[in-house]
Amino acid sequence: MSKLHISTTVNGEPAEFLCEASDTMLDVLRGPLGLTGSKEGCASGDCGACSILLDDRLVCSCLMLAAESEGHQLRTIEGMARGDHLHPLQQKFLELAALQCGICTSGMLVASDALLKKNPHPSEEEVRYWLAGNLCRCTGYDKIVRAVMETAADMREQGNMEARQ
Amino acid sequence: MNVITTNNKWIGQRTIRPDGADKVTGRAAFAADTTMPGMIWGKILRSPHPHARIKSIDTSKAEALPGVKAVVTARDVVDFPIDKSVMLGIQDMRWMCRNVMAREKALFPGHPVAAVAATTEAIAAQACALIEVDYEVLPWVIEIDDALKPDAPILHEFVKFEGKPSNIAGKLEAKKGDIALGFKEAEVVVERSFTTRPVHQGYIEPHACLVSVGADNKTTIWSSSQGQFMVRAMTSYLAGIPQSDIRAIPAEIGGGFGGKTIVYLEPLATLLAKKSGRPVKMVMTREEVMRSTGPTSGSKSTVKFGAKKDGTIVAAQGTFYLQAGALPGSPIRGAVGCSFSPYDIPNVLSVGYDVLSNRSKVAAYRAPGAPIGAYAVECVLDELAEALKMDPLELRLKNAAKQGTKAAHGPVFPRIGYVETLEAAKASAHYSAPLGKLQGRGVASGFWFNAGGESSAQVNITEDGNVVVTTGHPDIGGSRAAIANICAELLGIDYKRVSVLIGDTATVGFSNLTGGSRVLFASAMVVTQSAEKIITTLRERAAKIWEIDPEAVKWENGAAHPASPNAGEFPPLTLAELAAKAPSMGGPIGAGVQLNTEGAEGGFGTHICDVEVDVELGIVRVIRYTAVQDVGRAIHPGYVEGQMQGGVAQGIGWALNEEYIYNKQGKVDNPGFLDYRMPVCSDLPMLDTIMVEVPNPKHPQGVKGVGEVPLVPVMAAVANAIYNALGKRFYSLPMSPPKVLEVLDARSEAAE
Numbered sequence: 035m036s037k038l039h040i041s042t043t044v045n046g047e048p049a050e051f052l053c054e055a056s057d058t059m060l061d062v063l064r065g066p067l068g069l070t071g072s073k074e075g076c077a078s079g080d081c082g083a084c085s086i087l088l089d090d091r092l093v094c095s096c097l098m099l100a101a102e103s104e105g106h107q108l109r110t111i112e113g114m115a116r117g118d119h120l121h122p123l124q125q126k127f128l129e130l131a132a133l134q135c136g137i138c139t140s141g142m143l144v145a146s147d148a149l150l151k152k153n154p155h156p157s158e159e160e161v162r163y164w165l166a167g168n169l170c171r172c173t174g175y176d177k178i179v180r181a182v183m184e185t186a187a188d189m190r191e192q193g194n195m196e197a198r199q
Numbered sequence: 200m201n202v203i204t205t206n207n208k209w210i211g212q213r214t215i216r217p218d219g220a221d222k223v224t225g226r227a228a229f230a231a232d233t234t235m236p237g238m239i240w241g242k243i244l245r246s247p248h249p250h251a252r253i254k255s256i257d258t259s260k261a262e263a264l265p266g267v268k269a270v271v272t273a274r275d276v277v278d279f280p281i282d283k284s285v286m287l288g289i290q291d292m293r294w295m296c297r298n299v300m301a302r303e304k305a306l307f308p309g310h311p312v313a314a315v316a317a318t319t320e321a322i323a324a325q326a327c328a329l330i331e332v333d334y335e336v337l338p339w340v341i342e343i344d345d346a347l348k349p350d351a352p353i354l355h356e357f358v359k360f361e362g363k364p365s366n367i368a369g370k371l372e373a374k375k376g377d378i379a380l381g382f383k384e385a386e387v388v389v390e391r392s393f394t395t396r397p398v399h400q401g402y403i404e405p406h407a408c409l410v411s412v413g414a415d416n417k418t419t420i421w422s423s424s425q426g427q428f429m430v431r432a433m434t435s436y437l438a439g440i441p442q443s444d445i446r447a448i449p450a451e452i453g454g455g456f457g458g459k460t461i462v463y464l465e466p467l468a469t470l471l472a473k474k475s476g477r478p479v480k481m482v483m484t485r486e487e488v489m490r491s492t493g494p495t496s497g498s499k500s501t502v503k504f505g506a507k508k509d510g511t512i513v514a515a516q517g518t519f520y521l522q523a524g525a526l527p528g529s530p531i532r533g534a535v536g537c538s539f540s541p542y543d544i545p546n547v548l549s550v551g552y553d554v555l556s557n558r559s560k561v562a563a564y565r566a567p568g569a570p571i572g573a574y575a576v577e578c579v580l581d582e583l584a585e586a587l588k589m590d591p592l593e594l595r596l597k598n599a600a601k602q603g604t605k606a607a608h609g610p611v612f613p614r615i616g617y618v619e620t621l622e623a624a625k626a627s628a629h630y631s632a633p634l635g636k637l638q639g640r641g642v643a644s645g646f647w648f649n650a651g652g653e654s655s656a657q658v659n660i661t662e663d664g665n666v667v668v669t670t671g672h673p674d675i676g677g678s679r680a681a682i683a684n685i686c687a688e689l690l691g692i693d694y695k696r697v698s699v700l701i702g703d704t705a706t707v708g709f710s711n712l713t714g715g716s717r718v719l720f721a722s723a724m725v726v727t728q729s730a731e732k733i734i735t736t737l738r739e740r741a742a743k744i745w746e747i748d749p750e751a752v753k754w755e756n757g758a759a760h761p762a763s764p765n766a767g768e769f770p771p772l773t774l775a776e777l778a779a780k781a782p783s784m785g786g787p788i789g790a791g792v793q794l795n796t797e798g799a800e801g802g803f804g805t806h807i808c809d810v811e812v813d814v815e816l817g818i819v820r821v822i823r824y825t826a827v828q829d830v831g832r833a834i835h836p837g838y839v840e841g842q843m844q845g846g847v848a849q850g851i852g853w854a855l856n857e858e859y860i861y862n863k864q865g866k867v868d869n870p871g872f873l874d875y876r877m878p879v880c881s882d883l884p885m886l887d888t889i890m891v892e893v894p895n896p897k898h899p900q901g902v903k904g905v906g907e908v909p910l911v912p913v914m915a916a917v918a919n920a921i922y923n924a925l926g927k928r929f930y931s932l933p934m935s936p937p938k939v940l941e942v943l944d945a946r947s948e949a950a951e
Contacts, residue, residue: 064231064232069225070225070228070229070231070232071224071225071226072225073229073231073403073404073453074231074405074482075403075404075405075453075485075872076485076871076872077484077485078485078871078872078873080871080872080873081403081485081872083403110225111224111225112224112225114224115223115224120220120223120224124223124224127223128215128216128219128220128223129213129215130837131213131216131677131680131835131837131838131840131841133219133222133223134454134675134676134677134838134841134842134845135402135403135404135451135452135453135454135455135675135676136218136222136223136227136229136451136453137229137402137403137404137453137454138403138453139222139223140225143223158885159881161880162880162881162883163880163881165879165880165881166879166880166881166882167879168880169403169872169877169879170403170880171400171401171402171403171454171456171845171848171849171877172454172675172676172841172845173841173844173845173848174841174844174845174846174847174848174878174883174886175848175878175880175883176840176844176883176885176886177837177840177841177844178880179880179885180885
């Protein structure tokens with residue numbers, strides 16, 4: 035059987051690839067597209083290390099078929115910083131030591147970004163339940179939750195300042 | 200050696216880690232992220248049986264499949280005959296060679312029996328299915344009690360205990376005083392038995408490697424491990440290639456917790472690469488990780504304490520049976536040696552047994568053995584405190600080990616901070632906070648040996664006057680950040696001018712594993728001595744320029760200065776200026792140091808846990824937690840807290856949910872993250888930490904290992920909190936909803 039030809043958009047850039055019908059989005063991101071920032075921890079949707087945005091929806095790319103990306107917008111961890119300008123969440127994770135080994139960090143950041151886009155005022159409980167699909171074995175989540183809450187507060191402040199100007 | 204304790208600019212700062220930007224942008228290269236031109240894929244065929252003699256293996260059909268480039272079996276792995284032990288650290292190569300590939304027998308479901316390399320993963324998997332293995336299925340045994348029965352199936356005829364073939368592969372004893380006499384003096388005695396289940400380290404990154412072997416056998420390994428030198432040595436032994444021909448490159452490691460201190464894939468990928476002439480990549484699935492690697496032991500323990508009515512403990516006895524898995528080597532040393540160490544007890548007998556069964560071979564897991572022992576000891580202490588009508592922290596304070604206490608496992612403690620952890624816990628707002636209905640509070644303490652050992656570092660000054668530090672320990676939790684802080688402090692420069700890299704086996708001197716809470720302790724020592732050598736060179740060069748004695752030059756704030764007005768008046772010479780003058784003044788500036796470090800003193804922690812029990816669902820929720828620890832000196836407080844919080848989270852999982860569940864066929868029934876339930880974000884509260892800093896007197900910066908201690912007290916702290924909430928004690932882990940409900944149901948039936 036010949037491969038499928040897929041046209042999609044990854045981090046704002048048009049992308050084309052060939053894949054088998056059974057290839058997952060994660061396989062293609064990490065393979066032909068060379069975007070290895072998304073990680074495979076389980077391949078069953080339990081760990082969230084492969085989290086990406088499909089249009090505005092947070093998904094585990096290991097549970098998505100690559101062919102399903104046809105005509106959609108994908109966002110991965112590689113699209114989070116602008117050049118050498120880190121996203122406020124990335125900066126805050128560094129400042130608060132909200133990562134240790136770093137294997138879950140890509141997925142955590144993508145998921146946290148999706149949360150703050152949806153809910154700029156998350157409570158601690160909302161952050162904890164939103165991130166319940168992203169496993170971290172190193173940190174005990176404490177510093178991750180704090181980083182997300184502090185970033186949300188900073189971004190609200192930033193937004194207020196911009197609105198006042 | 201000076202302990203730097205005051206006026207620090209960088210030590211104690213929460214700096215941004217040197218590898219940070221790479222890890223928040225997805226740029227950091229973990230083992231599975233590496234590829235090579237011409238690369239093919241390796242896969243492992245694993246035994247479906249818990250115990251089976253391998254009569255023959257026919258690989259011809261697999262080899263004939265188009266796309267298959269190599270097949271290997273135990274015939275290709277170097278054999279280490281069972282009559283002669285060959286040790287590498289604590290690992291015996293007789294067991295390692297049988298663990299990476301089954302030889303005479305398959306010993307657990309998931310045990311490798313053959314490996315294939317093919318052009319795609321799918322072809323490799325298809326080829327595995329074509330390999331014909333003729334098994335003679337043998338009786339098997341999973342649980343400790345079954346393995347100890349007189350008629351139990353014996354895993355290895357060559358393992359003998361008390362002269363007879365046995366599943367007991369070893370015994371270890373620590374003794375102090377006279378245990379019988381001690382218990383005779385006791386006025387109150389409490390004795391209880393406990394069981395724990397095997398739990399996995401649970402690193403999110405599965406094992407992975409990429410190996411390229413040249414026609415001249417020169418081998419390059421990229422892999423995720425807790426020690427590139429361990430990877431080199433074990434691959435050398437098992438693939439029969441001299442260490443000098445192997446370059447092991449440490450990829451970023453996605454968690455280890457002890458589980459990546461041995462190899463599984465690297466020797467097989469090396470043999471496949473050698474046979475095929477192609478680079479071979481192997482990546483485990485999560486299911487393979489759960490079935491075939493780690494975990495730590497399940498256990499059964501009995502602990503007995505005897506005390507005077509005033510709370511003075513006069514005798515303590517512990518018996519610990521730990522599962523080794525299918526090959527010898529459970530962490531009985533940790534259980535036997537650590538369990539009673541927080542206490543000054545005149546009479547102690549602590550005995551451990553290493554028990555074989557048809558499970559995957561255990562691997563190290565954070566303070567190996569110590570949490571199992573502490574769970575039993577600290578739960579019994581809680582009952583003893585209750586029997587004596589004493590506050591549990593007071594009981595511990597009354598009997599706490601201090602400077603000069605001789606531990607049962609041998610050493611006499613120097614200045615330690617255990618008492619300080621108890622006092623800080625007692626004084627904490629948490630300890631006196633009110634509790635609500637169905638809520639309870641528990642405390643527990645713990646000890647880990649910590650470790651020193653071999654480390655190497657090279658510190659080089661770049662031509663533009665900045666610093667590159669190369670060490671030999673994979674950085675799992677932020678050690679590069681702490682090394683940058685120390686180096687910046689010593690050289691008196693901004694920490695951003697210090698790059699810290701992890702060298703491969705060809706570019707840095709031998710460095711032992713990242714494990715045992717040894718990395719910062721040991722690497723800070725070699726980096727400190729290297730920096731001191733560099734400062735000596737810098738002072739000598741400034742002295743030469745100023746034409747004064749080197750003794751009259753001091754190094755301060757990143758520059759050479761005259762030590763006093765008597766030495767003359769000269770403008771400071773900065774690191775950048777001296778680096779620029781290096782070519783005309785004796786050449787490059789740099790220093791390397793290699794040491795077998797000593798003086799890693801043990802660490803202590805005391806934890807407070809609050810739980811709330813949902814009596815409808817049987818779910819225990821931890822609602823507040825405070826971990827107090829004697830951390831020596833927090834070089835980077837953020838990552839010290841991180842170690843404490845991470846250890847606590849793992850312990851809460853161990854206490855409440857995590858366990859290997861076996862089915863009737865002797866196979867693990869929950870080999871994935873859905874059913875092997877590690878704590879997720881919504882399961883936990885914020886995890887408070889109190890760092891008690893009692894500097895290690897044997898370390899230049901006062902550093903003490905911090906990584907393992909925080910797992911040790913957790914299970915007992917949670918268990919004691921549940922007792923406080925429900926008035927009911929649990930003697931087996933995990934205290935999962937079905938078990939809690941069973942107890943609650945029994946209680947309500949009794950009330951009816």
